[in-house]
Amino acid sequence: MKVMRLKIMLIAGGIGFLALFGLLAFVAIFISNEEHSSDGGDFIGGIGGISVSADVLKHQPMVEKYAKEYGISEYVSTLLAIIEVESGGRLLDVMQSSESLGLPPNTLDTEASIQQGTKYFADLLRSAERSGVDGNTVIQAYNYGGAFIYYVARRGKAYNFELAENFARERSGGSKVTYTNPIAVKKNGGWRYRYGNMFYVDLVSQYFISPQFDDEMVQVVMNEALKYEGFPYVFGGDHPNTSFDCSGLTQWSYRKAGINLPRTAQQQYDVTEHISLSEAKPGDLVFFHSTYNSGTYVTHVGIFVGNNQMYNAGDPIGYADLTTAYWQKHLIGAGRIK
Structure with missing residues (x-):
């Protein structure tokens, strides 16, 4: 039996984004999802937990508002994790979504940023469903743009780090830059290509907590x-x-x-x-x-x-x-x- 609705599941792992700066105390929260909008469900909005900063958590009501408007209420946890990666909740353009409208970075205010970022994510989900790709492809596409969905669709339809790396290499012409994020250091010696962030799935997924069962x-x-x-x-x-x-x-x-x-x-x-x-x-x-x-x-x-x-x-x-x-x-x- 097929349930034709894309869902995302991301398991916690890696080192916290803001641990680089040692600024914010993180709070572990459990976000229940009582408004699943489709036949399927997703781990991150239902069973699992998410660990984000208090600065991000304060944006949850507005994220819920626009997630409901665009029919993706089950992705509130994912959107909050994206905010953590993009801004730590401390910039006006909290989802760094200005560029998805063709605007200069940090053009949008907080509400406009959340509205546009949520709409953009919803558009990526629909594109991913049409293309038959998996959920992590959508996460990476938030950083790379929708072209990454079609790139993965032509190469097996399942995200892997090699695809993300190759896409960045092709789009950057092979030019590397230094990169001090600990995950990048662990994986690739501290560098990345100039196009986007090929470690984006790792950065977002680390904020999710896997469920634990007693038995x-x-x-x-x-x-x-x-x-x-x-x-x-x-x-x-x-x-x-x-x-x-x-x-x-x-x-x-x-x-x-x-x-x-x-x-x-x-x-x-x-x-x-x-x-x-x-x-x-x-x-x-x-x-x-x-x-x-x-x-x-x-x-x-x-x-x-x-x-x-x-x-x-x-x-x-x-x-x-x-x-x-x-x-x-x-x-x-x-x-x-x-």
Whole structure:
């Protein structure tokens, strides 16, 4: 079953952007997302946490306002992380979005910057969905421009650092400059190409905090499943080399915890203890009917992770909000592995 809505999942890692300057104390916050606007969900707006400075956090209400206006409320966390990278929340043009309008840098005031930056990000998401590229491509495109989406689309449709580096090299004519960001030093000896910032995905993603689960078995399952966040849905896929469909992902991930599930969603439903969603605990499976015409009652399965969220092979693989109208319409219930 395909969920045709691009989502972004970014896992924390690296060294804080503002740690370079040693100025701001960071506060860890959890941003819940009660207004998912599409069938799927995203880790960063639902289950995960985000660690940003107080100067950035004060812009959250305005970010939420314009994210709702442009239909991307599930990306509030991503937009706040972008603000942290672009300005630390301390410049008027907090999203550094003036240039996306063809204006000189720092032309826009704070509200205009957030409005334009959010609109620009929404436009990139739509372009990415049409092109079939993954979420990290959108993050990098915020820095590089929309041309990067088409660059990735012609080269496998999945972001990787090599593509970001090659794009910068081509656009800069190969000219390098010194670069003192610790992530850059760690990765590439302290230099980058003159075009944009090829480490942008790292810089944004480091502000996200991965979810942690109490149960050891569930953590093993999720640690494996999270490796494939952003991978495309592939009907019949059951291996990292091919990507996954819904039951292929659950079978592969649970196997890492020593649990052998049968191959299809219907078969997995048949071997579980059927419970209501209200009884479900992280690590239970969630089942759905009639998501496509498969000839079976059960047509889709995901991993329940708590807080009305599941992790599943949508398109791409990622988190989904079970309270949305789409999932409620097709929900059968949860299944506990016996």
